[in-house]
Amino acid sequence: MISIENLHAEIEGNQxxxxxxxxxxxxxxxxxMGPNGSGKSTLASVLAGDExxxxxxxxxxxxxxxxxxxxxxxxxxxxxxxxxQYPVEIPGVSNINFLKTAINDIRNSQGLEDIPAKExxxxxKEKSKLVELDGRLTNRSVNEGFSxxxxxxxxxxxxxxxxxxxxxLDETDSGLDIDALKIxxxxxxxxxxxxxxxxxxxxxxxxxxxxxPDFVHVLYDGKIIKTGDxxxxxxxxxxxxxxxxxxxxx
Amino acid sequence: xxIAQDISLLDLNDHALKPFEEIRQxxxxxxxxxxxxxxxxxxxxxxxxxxxxxxxxxNDHGYxxxxxxxxxxxxxxxxxKFSNGKLLDSxxxxxxxxxxxxxxxxxxxxxxxxxxxxxxxxxxxxxxxxIFDQINNTSWQDGLFLHVPKNVQLKEPVHVVMAIDNPxxxxxxxxxxxxxxxxxxxxxxxxxGTGSGKTYQNVITEARLGKNAKLHIDKIxxxxxxxxxxxxxxxxxxxxxxxxxxxxxxxxGWVRNDLKINIEGINCExxxxxxxxxxEKQHIDNHTVVDHLKPHCNSNEMYKGxxxxxxxxxxxxxxxxxxxxxxxxAFQSNNNIVMSENASMNSKPELEIYADDVKCSHGSTTGxxxxxxxxxxxxxxxxxxxxxxxxxxxxxxxxxxxxHNEEVKEYVEGLLEKKQSEILS
Numbered sequence: 044m045i046s047i048e049n050l051h052a053e054i055e056g057n058q059x060x061x062x063x064x065x066x067x068x069x070x071x072x073x074x075x076m077g078p079n080g081s082g083k084s085t086l087a088s089v090l091a092g093d094e095x096x097x098x099x100x101x102x103x104x105x106x107x108x109x110x111x112x113x114x115x116x117x118x119x120x121x122x123x124x125x126x127x128q129y130p131v132e133i134p135g136v137s138n139i140n141f142l143k144t145a146i147n148d149i150r151n152s153q154g155l156e157d158i159p160a161k162e163x164x165x166x167x168k169e170k171s172k173l174v175e176l177d178g179r180l181t182n183r184s185v186n187e188g189f190s191x192x193x194x195x196x197x198x199x200x201x202x203x204x205x206x207x208x209x210x211x212l213d214e215t216d217s218g219l220d221i222d223a224l225k226i227x228x229x230x231x232x233x234x235x236x237x238x239x240x241x242x243x244x245x246x247x248x249x250x251x252x253x254x255x256p257d258f259v260h261v262l263y264d265g266k267i268i269k270t271g272d273x274x275x276x277x278x279x280x281x282x283x284x285x286x287x288x289x290x291x292x293x
Numbered sequence: 294x295x296i297a298q299d300i301s302l303l304d305l306n307d308h309a310l311k312p313f314e315e316i317r318q319x320x321x322x323x324x325x326x327x328x329x330x331x332x333x334x335x336x337x338x339x340x341x342x343x344x345x346x347x348x349x350x351x352n353d354h355g356y357x358x359x360x361x362x363x364x365x366x367x368x369x370x371x372x373x374k375f376s377n378g379k380l381l382d383s384x385x386x387x388x389x390x391x392x393x394x395x396x397x398x399x400x401x402x403x404x405x406x407x408x409x410x411x412x413x414x415x416x417x418x419x420x421x422x423x424i425f426d427q428i429n430n431t432s433w434q435d436g437l438f439l440h441v442p443k444n445v446q447l448k449e450p451v452h453v454v455m456a457i458d459n460p461x462x463x464x465x466x467x468x469x470x471x472x473x474x475x476x477x478x479x480x481x482x483x484x485x486g487t488g489s490g491k492t493y494q495n496v497i498t499e500a501r502l503g504k505n506a507k508l509h510i511d512k513i514x515x516x517x518x519x520x521x522x523x524x525x526x527x528x529x530x531x532x533x534x535x536x537x538x539x540x541x542x543x544x545x546g547w548v549r550n551d552l553k554i555n556i557e558g559i560n561c562e563x564x565x566x567x568x569x570x571x572x573e574k575q576h577i578d579n580h581t582v583v584d585h586l587k588p589h590c591n592s593n594e595m596y597k598g599x600x601x602x603x604x605x606x607x608x609x610x611x612x613x614x615x616x617x618x619x620x621x622x623a624f625q626s627n628n629n630i631v632m633s634e635n636a637s638m639n640s641k642p643e644l645e646i647y648a649d650d651v652k653c654s655h656g657s658t659t660g661x662x663x664x665x666x667x668x669x670x671x672x673x674x675x676x677x678x679x680x681x682x683x684x685x686x687x688x689x690x691x692x693x694x695x696x697h698n699e700e701v702k703e704y705v706e707g708l709l710e711k712k713q714s715e716i717l718s
């Protein structure tokens with residue numbers, strides 16, 4: 044699905060990613076954990092195409108294409124999705140209008156006609172149920188006045204509507220209470236299948252109780268320094284990061 | 294007449310009615326003591342008039358059919374067309390006799406209209422200290438005359454199109470609107486140019502709303518980058534009346550709008566919204582005055598601008614709440630997005646309150662485009678062009694909500710859509 048090789052990236056002259064390697068196959072769920080400032084969110088932003096970051100070295104191939112050469116929207120159209128850590132509020136643009144524009148822009152770029160209104164509406168109905176998103180919120184301005192939990196549920200709703208091939212969840216669990224965490228996780232799990240891949244970025248093991256990963260990686264100082272299965276997350280929860288980072292320092 | 298030789302803007306027109314002639318004579322006298330404003334005058338601080346004043350304008354007013362693009366598709370009401378100040382025969386005045394209302398070109402306002410003309414014509418402009426208003430008093434060519442009698446609701450809206458297309462032409466236009474008690478009317482005024490060289494259009498609209506009358510004006514400005522437009526609306530509201538105006542400045546090289554609303558009766562409502570999107574070196578200046586003279590009135594003002602390239606925007610909104618005007622609710626806001634480093638916006642909201650039991654607020658913001666939001670939209674697969682359009686439309690949308698006529702709404706949205714596509718592509 045996606046193959047990241049020796050990725051280096053910086054922002055305003057500060058090097059954040061320092062040679063990151065990661066390969067994710069179809070249908071796999073990978074989790075990335077790591078202390079603050081290790082580069083987790085930078086990785087998400089760079090993959091999505093945030094132009095504030097400069098890639099100084101390395102390659103990223105997504106479904107065989109070099110995505111570093113692609114625009115933000117072309118990456119999304121190719122099937123990459125980023126659930127934002129801080130979803131942006133957009134006053135005056137309704138959630139529905141936003142999604143319709145997105146779906147139609149994606150379809151048009153693939154030479155397809157606009158989505159029929161009826162099909163769109165039934166999809167909205169179906170997918171908003173998935174994350175128990177109130178009908179009220181689907182019609183309101185994007186994220187405006189949403190609670191923290193509602194914003195994150197809305198991200199998963201967007202994901203469900205756009206049906207990406209590969210989704211990055213950037214600290215989707217932050218700011219969620221346990222009920223919201225379950226709802227969000229259920230939404231993600233409902234979308235797991237043998238084709239779709241996920242990269243779950245999180246600080247906390249508790250999310251991984253609900254979204255069980257195939258692999259867990261530890262990101263530290265811009266590199267992946269350890270990889271294991273889901274038990275690694277439990278170990279990190281128990282011992283913290285020091286035991287790994289110290290062994291790296293040696 | 295010496296002054297006529299000095300000011301090429303002067304073009305003395307002979308309109309038969311007595312009030313016209315009286316005001317013309319008094320204006321000619323006033324002009325001898327008035328001078329053109331420099332930017333040292335506060336009211337003209339950001340808008341230079343030198344290029345208008347110094348240009349050698351021609352008074353040769355040919356006329357021709359107006360481009361179809363300036364008309365609203367599927368329009369059901371009357372249409373008055375003026376080309377370079379001259380009424381076109383293709384104008385269409387509907388249901389003229391029904392209910393006794395009078396809709397005519399002002400130049401043809403007849404003897405039996407004089408009592409209505411007297412009520413409004415010159416109410417504002419006669420004593421104006423603005424030299425351009427006085428020149429209009431002497432030189433206006435034509436415009437709309439509308440009188441709606443007591444309790445008559447004009448069923449069909451009126452579209453007035455004032456077009457200018459001869460290079461180096463200056464045109465002065467004049468609208469007179471009189472709504473008697475309980476009367477209602479809806480008017481769209483398009484002030485347009487075809488963009489072929491320097492032109493100057495000066496339009497004064499004076500209106501009086503009788504008790505419980507309702508007047509709705511949508512004003513659409515579209516012209517080329519070398520065109521100057523100066524538009525003044527002076528509105529007088531009697532008790533229980535409702536006035537709404539939407540000023541949509543789509544394009545024009547240089548615009549100065551002066552909107553003056555005098556609220557002379559209790560329990561009135563006044564809504565004044567505007568949007569402007571100057572590009573390149575365009576200059577759009579909105580000056581507004583809302584004068585609350587009587588108690589229990591509401592005024593709502595919202596102007597929104599998107600300033601591109603090296604363009605400038607000006608907003609100066611004054612709200613007066615006089616001593617008698619207790620229980621006034623007056624709200625004013627001006628919000629701008631500056632799209633480039635070289636674009637600039639000068640915004641000055643002013644509130645003067647002399648009453649003690651009122652609710653008033655005003656605010657002004659000028660900021661840059663939210664690039665984070667653009668990224669968010671693009672990350673969902675939306676093209677950069679559509680993302681920017683969506684965000685600009687969302688920003689402007691609450692200043693456009695008062696356009697309630699579906700045809701006008703669609704037309705204006707189309708103009709804004711087209712303009713943005715041109716800017717962004």
